[in-house]
Amino acid sequence: MKSDVVIVFSDNNGGVKNASKSLYSAFKEKKIKTDLFNMLSNGNNLFSRIFHTVRYLKKYKSDTIIILMHFDAIFAGFFLSFLGYKKTINVIHTDLYGYYKSSGLFKKIIIKLIFTKMRRKKNIFVSKEAENRAKKYFKLQNSNCIYNITQIKLKNRKKNNDNEKKISLGIVSRLHIQKNIDLAIRVVKELNQLGGSINLKVYGDGPELERLKQYVSILNCEDQIFFFGHVDAKDEIFNSFDALISFSSIEGLPTIILESFIFNKPVYFTDCHSGPRELISPNTLPEIKTDNFEITQYGFLVKPTENENKYAFSINEQEIIYVNTLNEFIRNLQDSRFNINYDFNSISDEKIISQWQAIFYEI
Known part of the structure; x- marks a missing residue:
């Protein structure tokens, strides 16, 4: 049976890979049919990876929800939009505005082009500040903030050895x-x-x-x-x-x-x-x-x-x-002056998954 959701990412050892795999696992636990695809599994450069990604996704119906994790995947989504895939969700894992401002001229043109084209698409940011800054500069009309899945399990919390000098x-x-x-x-x-x-x-x-x-x-x-x-x-x-x-x-x-x-x-x-x-x-x-x-x-x-x-x-x-x-x-x-008694309720996996499900119904 085909998946209801496909998560596309392009990362081998960084935070985007971890976030993608954690979200995939959380969806599977909730019995949401989900596929996970790493763009780096095929192709030697960005354009060949985009080609292989688009070819891979053609087996899915045009109403499949495709979550595009960060820039390479979002760039692939730019082409998917011309092939009739309407339920794509862009997830930006950095300060988009700050990244844009620090980029060279050519990259600035590409970023501005993509997010001008996609300003009405669903854009998810993983921090409130990143959303606010990008929303203001790029005039985004359909954005949300959803934190990454952390898979919180409060156990094996080894206390610091206060007697150790080093x-x-x-x-x-x-x-x-x-x-x-x-x-x-x-x-x-x-x-x-x-x-x-x-x-x-x-x-x-x-x-x-x-x-x-x-x-x-x-x-x-x-x-x-x-x-x-x-x-x-x-x-x-x-x-x-x-x-x-x-x-x-x-x-x-x-x-x-x-x-x-x-x-x-x-x-x-x-x-x-x-x-x-x-x-x-x-x-x-x-x-x-x-x-x-x-x-x-x-x-x-x-x-x-x-x-x-x-x-x-x-x-x-x-x-x-x-x-x-x-x-x-x-x-x-x-001196043991820190008190790590963090309230994880507001960022629990359960709450984050419910936020994603609300987005699915919305699009």
Whole structure:
């Protein structure tokens, strides 16, 4: 029997893949007939992948609901619209407006063309801030915010060992230039030079992996920074460090924050567009950013960074704030001042699936 829903994504090891697989699993549990297709399974470039994707989807009726996860899939949906597929839903996993503004001229033209054409289509954003910014700039007429499925299971919450002198910090991320992992490395090294006892564990894969490894070697801090690659086991990841950190310049909705809370780990996150503030300080306006840092019961929100000092040999004046705030964060961590008692009811899988079902009826 044909599926009622097809989820299309283009990712091998990042957040879009995880979000797509989690949504697929949640739909299956609800007995919603669902298919999952990774565009990267065929084709060597974007246009060949689009060709194979369109050919794959031709076996489905034109009234099948097709969920297009992020840009490559949305681009394929642009062509599907000319073939009579009307029930397509675009899901944007980043700050669309911020991504557009930081893109080159050619990419800006493509993004503007696609979202002008699709401004009346159903566009789903995974953070409220991302929706608000894109809706205003691209004049979107049919948008919603639905958070990603997190598959929350509050168990195996290993408490930090307060007697351990060495602090382990963790990064769990696709290793992309906009994640500013080089800045995290510089800051950790600087804190250790100032007398700290910190190591940084980096989980994930991506285009910056080899460059980051070389950078650690050049800075001579291999005994402080450790790379573990892509790891599926959440327990193994989160039980290996005391707190999650990120210096990212742009996000969608970083569900890694919620996963950190599930394992009782506080977070140190840049207050970037879009999503961190919605999770770490949920009672504040997501568009208002700190110019220094804020402490919440879940961790720290710190001034967003553009990281203009990429892969530098030392900390510059603008980066001292991150040395100071991470040092303060670690003090709070050691003193057990964070209270990770997060209210997951508003983002439960049950609620998110019901939001998706409402969208299905709507289109």
